[in-house]
Every structure is written in C-alpha cells, then in structure tokens.
Amino acid sequence: MKKESGIHIEGLSKRYGEGATAVDALKEVNMSVAPGEVVGLIGPSGSGKTTLLKCLGAVIEPTQGRMTLGGEVIYDNGWRISDLRVLRRDRIGFIFQAPYLIPFLDVTDNVALLPMLAGRPNGEARARALELLQALDVAHRASAETSELSGGEQQRVSIARALANRPPVILADEPTAPLDSERALAVVRILNQMASQYHTAIIVVTHDEKIIPTFKRIYHIRDGRTYEEAGEGRALQ
Amino acid sequence: MINLAGRDILHSWSKFVLTGLGLGLLIGVTFTMAGVYRGMVDDAKVLLNNSGADLWVVQKDTLGPYAESSSIPDDIYRSILGMSGVAQAANVSYLTMQVRKGDTDVRAMVVGFEPGQPGEPSYLVAGRRITRSHYEAVADVKTGFAVGDRIRIRRHEYTVVGLTQRMVSSGGDPMVFIPLKDAQEAQFLKDNDAIINQRARTGANPALNRPGVPGLLDAINASQNSNRNVNAVLVRVAEGHSPEAVAQDIRRWKHLQAFIRAQMENILIAKLIATAARQIAMFLVILTIVSAAIVAFIIYTMTLGKIREIAVLKLIGTHNRTIAAMILQQSLGLGLIGFAIGRIAATIWGPFFPRYVLLEPGDAVRGFVIVMVVCTLASTLAIRAALKVDPATAIGG
C-alpha cells in the first residue's frame, strides 16, 4: 500500500447504543487532510462533529471503517494500535474550546509536559516548549502562571501544547468560540502558520461564522454524512 | 518528568498548609493521648524506682498498697528485718487527701516514711531531706508548693523543706512526704467529738466497763485512740539474695503478701491504669478514623476540583499510574505536613498538661507509619474517582 501522510478516513461509521435506541452518529464518513493543510469541519448541532473528532482523537471507538495517520493504518474495523494513550500522546494534538491549561504548571511546563510524558529529558522538553512559545509570540510569558495570561495568550499556549510532540495531526474543537472576531482570526492565522511550518494536518471543528470563510477546504457534515466543498480561502492579514 | 503532585502542592500551598494545620492539630491530639498513656506508665516506673524498694509487703490477699487498700500492723517490719536476705525494711503509709495551703487546697498523696529507709524520696530538686521527726514535709513540685511554705494536713501544719520531681501517684496526684508517725496520725486521727462519743459508747458497754476490773476501760480507750497500722512494708534485699526467694519466705512465714518489683510494675500498669489505657486506646482509634476521614474527604474534594485537568491530562497521554501517583503523593504530602505540625504541637502543649506527657520517639515512628498508611488508604477514593474520568470529556459536546 502506498504510504500517504496526513490523515485519511474511509467509510467511517459510529453507532451509539443498540437496538431501538441506537443512534447512527457517523455514516460512512470519508475525509482526507494533507500535511500542512487546515480544513474546517462544520455542520448543524447534532450532526456528528464531536463524534468524528472523538473517533479521530482515539477516545471513542468507531463501529467500522478505516483510518490512517501519517501513513500508518490506525483503525481498520478495529484498532490497529495497541496503546491508544501513546497514540494520543505522540501523534495527535488537541486544542479545546477553552485552553484547559494545567493551572499548577507554569506556561513553559504546560507545553513541556507533553515531550516529558513522551520520555524526553526535562531540558530538551523545555527547550522545545520555548521554541514553540516563541513561534506563537508568548515566550515573554514563559515563566508566568497560566492564570496571569490573557484569554488569547492562553489559547496560544494551548496551541503550543498541541504542537509540542510534533504530531502529524491536530484536532481543534471550536477553538475560537469564546473569542471576538479579531482574536478568532488571529488564532486561525496562527493555525495556518503552524500547519505549514510543522507540516501538520489540522482539522478545525467550528460553528464560527467569522472564521469559516478562511478555510480553503471545508467538510460539511449533516446527519452523520460528510460533503466536501471548496472554501473561500479568504486571505488572512 | 516533573513532579505533578509537588507542583500542585506548591501552587495551592495555602490550601495544603491550612488543611495540614487542621490535620496536624488532630494528629497532635493523637500523639498527646499516646503520650499521656506513656506518661502514666513512666510515672508508675518512676514511682517504683524512687521508692528504693525491692519488695512490697502488704496485707494478705490484697494488691496493695497502690491498687487496693492494705493494712498491716506497724510492728511486723521488725520480724521481717530478722529474716534472711533482708537488708532493710520500713513501714510506709499512703493516703490521698486534700492538702491545704492558706485558702487553697491541692489533691495530693500523703506518704508517711521513715527517714533513711526505703520509701524516702531519693532525689530532691530543691531544699533538703526531712531531719526532724515531726511537722516537716517534702512535696512534689506539681503540688505548687515551694520550700518554706506552710501546709496543713488535717490538724497539723507542716513546713515544706524539700521538693521532688515526677513523684506522683498512679492517679496523677503529686506526693507529699511526711514522717510516718505524723502520717499514721493523719490517716486515723479522730476529731474530739468522735473521741468523746467513742468513749461514751465504750463506757456504756458493760462488757468493757467492768466495775471489778479497774483500768480496763482506760486501756481500751487508749488502744482505740492510737493507731498501730501502716499500709505496707518496703523491703530492700541484701546483696546476693534473690528478691523472689525472700518474697516467697515472707509469703510462707508471715502470712502476708509480698510483691517483687516486676509484679508491682505489672499491678500498676496492667491493672491500675488498664482502664485508663483502654480509654486512651479508644480515643486513638477514633482520632485515627477521624483523621482518615478528613484526609479522604479533602483529597477527594481536591481531586473532584481537578476533574477537567485530569481529563485533559489523560487525553494528552498521561498514564493512569502517573495520575494515581499524583493523588497519592498529595495525600502523603498532606499527611507529612500534618505529622510535622502534630509532632510540634504535641511538643509545645505537652508540658502544660497536668500529668506527665511522654512523647516517645518510637511512638513518633509508629505514628508516622500509621499516618502514611492512613493517607494511602484515604487517597484510594480519590484515585478511583480520577481513574474513572473519561478522557473524552475533555473534548466538549
């Protein structure tokens, strides 16, 4: 099989529950995101966005289908990876609606924690964290408490955390929901920068009308099915 | 890898210190309770040591003189002195009563002893030994008396000439030592009305007041009003003789009970303070359970407050083991703070207790182990809650 990087999904389905109460949240979804690409995943409430993100993030198990990540089959009608925890740690970055930083770690260690969890020495992990904080323009707050940061700064730290282990894919769950339009666009600009700088495939689940026009490619999801569409790809200044 | 527990403790140190303070005071109370028991045991040993006796001879079939009342004639010591292996033998009497000084009174055990004989307090912290045969006293510092004070025991005033330390009865009452003759009088002294009534009763008894036997009534009255009893005879065994062998001879030939030092210690510790010890043990059990409940509750609440962070930590690939270790370490950290504060608190407030509080290093070690075990058990509830957290909850709905 040809090795393809990025993330690819074929015929992925997810059914919650059994029998009469069963819900088919995903119905043979197909999706493909190349390294360096940022795609939007949009759809009405209850359409299956979060379910798809959870399947991709290896926190719930799909019912059937196939997923490859960075050229490796991770799911083929069953997990092909023995340790999903390690998969999440090393190969998937997560960005949440709120930053969800660890309040008892300072800014640097919030980011350095991931390489440390992956077994990197503290010095190396912190050096990588600082590099990312610099790229995201929050290095001047490197030794601050997370609670001393502004909302936008916190969100940038959480992006740095998602990038910390250089994952081939980042899953962002409504990352701009609590931000105003200027800040929201700044976050998308950063995501695009990071995607091209670190060759990461980024999937952004969003409702946010402010940022939808920025995607070059959009997956619409409705009633558990995806429809691909070219986005406006409006330039970000 | 960084220590997550340590970072969390440093981050919310005020919460940990305040909780640790509360827990520490509780642990301090626990240590003190144990110290009170140790103090009672130690007091008993000091009491026996300072008496300078090898054998305690008391009334037959009693556990006297401390645990049960014992009364023996005061001339028996002479025949004991004549036995082989006996170096010294002396009468002693014990009487717990209120000793007055001015307007106040102090509960004390008044000990009658014969100077230079077993039963005399061997070590004074101030003043001198009793040199006169009447109306001088040596008091324990815990009575609050000072050298030169005039104290009142029954009808007579005594001058405090010396002070002892750590001389208390098994009930915790400090001792006042006075000459044996005075003590016997104090113990059995009757007031004048009682004497008059007693004489009238004796005089009205035709069997005792016989016209044909002059002097009989006077003799009876004299015998009734003098007391010839003491509570125990303390014996010092001559070198080269076994106390147990001498004790056996006394039991066999004198129809008295004789206890060797080990038996006396057993009576004091296993019998006399046994109820108090069980009482304290009960307290220790309850305090341990309460401490465990507090630690469990605090750690559980702290963990519930971190559910979101725990979900995120799990989502980004933190091992369950690491999260469990974090909670366990916090629980142990709390226990450590509590232990340190408890130990310090007990040391600070121990001397203010009316009875001697003995904080044994061995108890500290045992206490430390128990605190750590309790904290480990208490953290299981929180650890279970944390392990149940689904990493999917970090990704919203």
Ligand SMILES: Nc1ncnc2c1ncn2[C@@H]1O[C@H](COP(=O)(O)OP(=O)(O)OP(=O)(O)O)[C@@H](O)[C@H]1O
């Ligand atoms: N744990 C679950 N058990 C049963 N059904 C579920 C579960 N989670 C989601 N569903 C159902 O699956 C469908 C898709 O849910 P999902 O949360 O993926 O929607 P969504 O697109 O994220 O919606 P929203 O925009 O409101 O967050 C919905 O019909 C929902 O009721």
Ligand SMILES: [Mg+2]
């Ligand atoms: Mg959703």
